[in-house]
Amino acid sequence: MKYTPHTRIDIEDMLKTIGVPAVEDLFRDIPADMRAAGYGLGAGKSEYEVLGHLKHTAGRNRPLRLNLTGGGFYDHYIPSAVDRLAGRAEFYTAYTPYQPECSQGTLQAIFEYQTAICRITGMDVSNASVYDGGTALAEGILMAMRVTGRNKIVIDKSVNPIYRDMIRTYLGSQECELAEVGPDGLALDMKGFSENIGRDTAAAVVQNPNFFGTINDYSEISAGCRKAGALTICSVYPLSLGLLRTPGEMGADIVTGEGQSLGNPLSFGGPYLGFMAVKREYIRQLPGRIVGETVDRNGKKCYVLTLQAREQHIKRHRATSNICTNQSLCALRALLYLSCLGEKGFRDTAVRNYTLANYAVRVLSDIEGVEFVNGKPVFNEFVLRFKDKADVVYSKLLARGISAGIPLGGYYKGMDDMMLMCVTEKLGKDDISMLRKELEEL
């Protein structure tokens, strides 16, 4: 298949204008000994063949009867309008809105997205997106180091281990100290935080609900940070904010998170959506694109990319970050999702997810030999302890077509018998009953 439109006559005429006899002559700047010998890719195929091939390949992904795998990445219901509207080519096939007159659609949508993120997190300003929840957190940490001029980071070990891996990669060549504290059992290690936060601390990093699904209040930690002149960074699971206390209310300075659950499919790991929202005083250190309101030359309200002088295409090596392409379409999907659910739907969905998780905890921990470990309210995810190793329990259930969660032994020492399990509003009472039955039969 080819998507180029040129006919033989087009090519001949165009070459005449250019003044060379053949297309090959346009590549004369490339020395002959640098030319590639060819690819081993084979011939192109028709659309019908490629679609057939990939349908077959997709078919090699086997369906599960029940999936309780979460780990910060969730299968929520996505209203059809999200796909239909985000799939409009005018959004889909445009690029970064450098020219405001012919990009007001994208610009206004980003402004509305920024507003939604500020509102749900309780913060003042949001950027237009970064790559994912992990890079958002890493950028948040780099930002805190710039703001404070300090380089010690105190991070809760119950922050998603995947994010902590990414942070270590991002900070790999920076001069900084990463102090990991807790968890104390599965509970917040307040002592660890208060002992580690000091005059050398750039930021404390926490997550709500944490990796284990536990809901916490971090007000005390943020108060401690404020006293020490450090910032508080909170990675938050956005859907929980329909119900739970916002990071803004807890005194966070920088809020980041994974926006996948807002209208983006799991899609085997991406594209996802990193969101970042901060207190107004830090806006100049916030990386990424930002859309601002202004007026045009006739006084009409409109939107533009603003504070671009912070960015790499202008400030080069002194920029706040190297980010250029972001996750704009995923941010649009998040806005569409939040709009479709609306105030009531968003709250109802959060309540449903909270209710289901805590209901599942009661039903499942009632099984003999199964114990609820968090011991506190949970959202979406929770940890159960089994008599067997969690790996064994997982494998047995997988043989019955159920992915029961994430065995924690691979991520945390001493948790070999624990499994992190996840329910969303896509599951119901019957699914939880079925899971109970399967667990009892093991």
Place this chain on the structure above:
Amino acid sequence: MNRELLYEKSIEGRSGYALPVSGIQEEFPGPEYLRSGPCGLPELSELDIVRHFTGLSRLNYSVDGNFYPLGSCTMKYNPKILEDVSSLDGFSRLHPMLPLLPGAAEYVQGALEVLYRLQEALCDITGMDAATLQPLAGAQGELAGILMTAAYHRMKGNAKKTVIVPDASHGTNPASAAMVGYDVITVATDSRGQMDTAEFAERINDEVAAVVMTCPNTLGIFNADIRKISRMAHSVDALMYYDGANMNAILGKVKPGDIGFDIVHLNLHKTFATPHGGGGPGAGPVCVKDFLAKFLPSPRIVRDRGGSYMPGEGDASSIGKMAPFYGNFGVLLKAYAYILLLGEEGLNDVSDKAVLNANYILGLLRDHYEVPYDRKCMHECVLSAARQSEKGVHALDIAKYLIDMGFHPPTVYFPLIVKEAIMIEPTETESRETIDRFARVMIDAAGLAEKEPGVLRNAPVTTRISRPDEVRAARDLNVRYTG
């Protein structure tokens, strides 16, 4: 017509969403865990929302609606079949944790196979030995590449401090180098539009960790000295980094791995036709020579003897994780399908036609605009409105006039080294008639600059808004609706 925000259209009590009935009594955590007030999300019906966003979408120019020759961004046509592929249920609903759980990789063999085969194809295309698909955009690919560079030098005990970039480079190059803690040395462009080889020879020394080059560069010029440059770099154990943003120009013609480069990142959303989404998502896979493979982010996808695919064990030297899992899978899948569709001949045809189109534009416009580096170009050409600016008409005015004529403007004022730069990248999917129409409008603009500059300075007049006050936007920052 004033375009109200979603929030201004909200009507209290309106809703367009319902959950399934659960039969479970609602529960709430204690008040200390609850948010104190409403979120402030809009209350609208589904139709309200559909109208709102349909209306917004109409304010955009897009590849599907308009010629979009935005230089350096490769705004080519995105075949529709790619959307069908990525939304196949068997792919879009897959949980990325599965292959990391005991025995569950069996359930996602199709997705892992796609990733494995794409790794292989990209190594073939770039002339490299190993690939990671993790980086989530080109700039993140650069960061991964520079982090690997740092890891390599640490392992060898090399005391490296700097990274060399040409002054015509993308801004992400120096920004990525700085994020890893390197000082940036900028080498000037010579009169031929290439990095000045003589100046480079003076600046290259033992402290240089890497040389980052885009080839062809942002002026659309292929650097014929590249082998010489890479020999000089390698003689001081500096790595050669290829910024693949302009790979569209040399698909099928040159493999960066054959001409001295050690690390390559690709921008799949540019070269391999995945839509740009209003600013993303993209994907920025990185391919390297064998001696750097152990530093690649992990996991990479491997195939075992039995033919099963799985995420490989990370090497102890790996720089770690750039992404939570395997990269922007949805984007990777589209790029894979595109490579299957085009095959070897089709990819070769991409660069043929991209370069033909760019030179054709240059041929049509060279008498009407200053051409700062007057030679054959590759996939894009850079003109200057310097002549017009003497009449008080700037590149920006010409850009705005193009909007009135139904074209998305080229990139303007970049590369920074060209005064009044107009950077045109037509891409291979545009027809001769489209380019002819565009060129006629550009020629008209040059004429208007002489005779009626006011028309250009007043443009655009056909859009809902014209010439926003960007100074006000930056000074009186208003970045969310507060009503």
Place this chain on the structure above:
Amino acid sequence: MYYTKDHEWVKVEGNTATVGITEYAAKQLGDVTFVEKPVTGKDIKKGQVLCDVESVKAASEVYSPVSGKIAQVNGSMEEFPGIVSSLPESDGWIAKIEMSDPSEASQLMNAQQYGDYIRTIK
């Protein structure tokens, strides 16, 4: 008044040097939207970065033309950063520096030399 190749100006009164950007620099930058305020009381060496100046389309570093202690910063810049580009060589001054080596200033270009220099780079 003295001038640098990086387009800063210096006005010397006694031991105090008032520093700003030149008309030429202001024109190149366009309307200034933000100035990162220098820190009063800080010691600075000739050639070190005094502050960052941003416009909509550009960002530029302002280098200190002399060595000494930053004695005073133009307070108007915070609310009205545009003053740096609209009145660059008067009310839009950036900082006053107590010079540690007053001879540094006299090594810079005078108005005539700076005028010639600008013509060479145009």
